[in-house]
Amino acid sequence: MASVSAGPPFIDVCVHRSVHPAVVAAELRDGLAGGELATRQHYLSLRQARLWRDLAAAISPARDEGDGMQAYGAVNSLIGEHFDGRDVHLIGLGCADGAKERRLLEALPPGGAVSVTPVDVSLPLLQVAADALSGAGGALLRQPVLCDLTLAAADLPQMIGEAAGARVITLYGMLASIDAFPAIAAALALLRPGDLLAVSANLLADEASAMERVAAQYDNQPTREWLWSLCEDAGIDRAQAAITVGALEDPGAGAQAAIGAWLEPAVDLNLELDAGAVSLTAGQPIRLLRSARHTPAGLSSIISAAGLELLALEVSPSGEEGVALALCP
Numbered sequence: 116m117a118s119v120s121a122g123p124p125f126i127d128v129c130v131h132r133s134v135h136p137a138v139v140a141a142e143l144r145d146g147l148a149g150g151e152l153a154t155r156q157h158y159l160s161l162r163q164a165r166l167w168r169d170l171a172a173a174i175s176p177a178r179d180e181g182d183g184m185q186a187y188g189a190v191n192s193l194i195g196e197h198f199d200g201r202d203v204h205l206i207g208l209g210c211a212d213g214a215k216e217r218r219l220l221e222a223l224p225p226g227g228a229v230s231v232t233p234v235d236v237s238l239p240l241l242q243v244a245a246d247a248l249s250g251a252g253g254a255l256l257r258q259p260v261l262c263d264l265t266l267a268a269a270d271l272p273q274m275i276g277e278a279a280g281a282r283v284i285t286l287y288g289m290l291a292s293i294d295a296f297p298a299i300a301a302a303l304a305l306l307r308p309g310d311l312l313a314v315s316a317n318l319l320a321d322e323a324s325a326m327e328r329v330a331a332q333y334d335n336q337p338t339r340e341w342l343w344s345l346c347e348d349a350g351i352d353r354a355q356a357a358i359t360v361g362a363l364e365d366p367g368a369g370a371q372a373a374i375g376a377w378l379e380p381a382v383d384l385n386l387e388l389d390a391g392a393v394s395l396t397a398g399q400p401i402r403l404l405r406s407a408r409h410t411p412a413g414l415s416s417i418i419s420a421a422g423l424e425l426l427a428l429e430v431s432p433s434g435e436e437g438v439a440l441a442l443c444p
């Protein structure tokens with residue numbers, strides 16, 4: 116066994132039915148047939164997880180120390196002040212590699228018992244998160260949860276269970292590609308009076324070239340490599356189709372604008388998938404990805420529509436990343 120640098124020798128993962136191979140395979144078949152794929156389809160394999168981590172490290176404004184990380188850092192400090200050494204249970208919804216949750220744990224002042232539950236749809240990313248979060252800031256790693264947040268909200272309370280202290284739930288980097296209301300519904304299923312929700316959104320900066328800058332974050336080789344991974348696994352050859360990137364007419368509920376990425380078959384394709392055969396028609400695009408951009412006002416409306424009290428909304432220096440902190444009354 117190749118060695119990994121740190122982390123527990125094994126983890127006991129709670130696996131929801133929404134990630135059953137038959138469910139995932141049927142979703143892929145139906146998405147290709149219907150012209151629109153679910154975002155989670157791009158995170159599931161080892162290769163997809165690696166390619167996504169590479170591109171997030173290289174391109175994401177959220178991970179830029181001089182930009183997005185400042186907004187997350189400011190919210191981390193507020194969370195630390197709010198709990199002030201009391202017991203805390205951090206639940207990272209769609210946590211990927213857990214990098215942002217780790218920084219939050221490390222920012223909490225010492226004192227109370229701290230535990231953490233990573234939640235994601237990707238097993239490879241959840242394993243990386245478990246390594247990153249186990250022991251971070253003295254936190255106890257609880258059972259990681261593998262699920263589709265949009266399909267598992269009703270079961271989340273039971274899967275996550277009870278731990279000492281108030282909950283702080285992070286919903287970071289999710290509103291770009293999942294509709295805000297199903298994503299927030301997963302958090303609402305877990306929030307109790309006095310708990311906190313920290314939610315981030317990619318923002319549309321207030322300048323003329325803002326959409327061009329957003330498009331450049333997707334119209335690049337690392338992103339294409341990541342998106343091709345799913346297409347190639349589905350049996351599509353790079354000579355048979357192209358990936359295009361452009362603005363989307365309908366940005367989705369609560370969003371201001373969105374960029375989409377499409378697969379455009381150059382020839383008719385007959386794919387044999389795990390869940391059955393699908394035919395794609397030359398020239399008929401399939402949307403691989405949607406990445407929505409919000410405004411600070413739109414993000415606060417999402418928080419208030421969810422019945423939560425906005426405590427703070429931190430915007431990064433570039434205006435491209437916003438992190439809101441809300442209290443469950």
Ligand SMILES: C[S@@+](CC[C@H](N)C(=O)[O-])C[C@H]1O[C@@H](n2cnc3c(N)ncnc32)[C@H](O)[C@@H]1O
Nearest residue numbers: 155158209210211235236237262263264287288
């Ligand atoms: C853009 S990444 C954001 C990751 C991380 N929270 C961050 O801000 O860096 C989206 C993450 O959500 C996960 N994801 C996508 N769709 C999901 C779904 N329906 N349910 C649960 N997780 C999902 C992906 O596996 C990935 O880890």
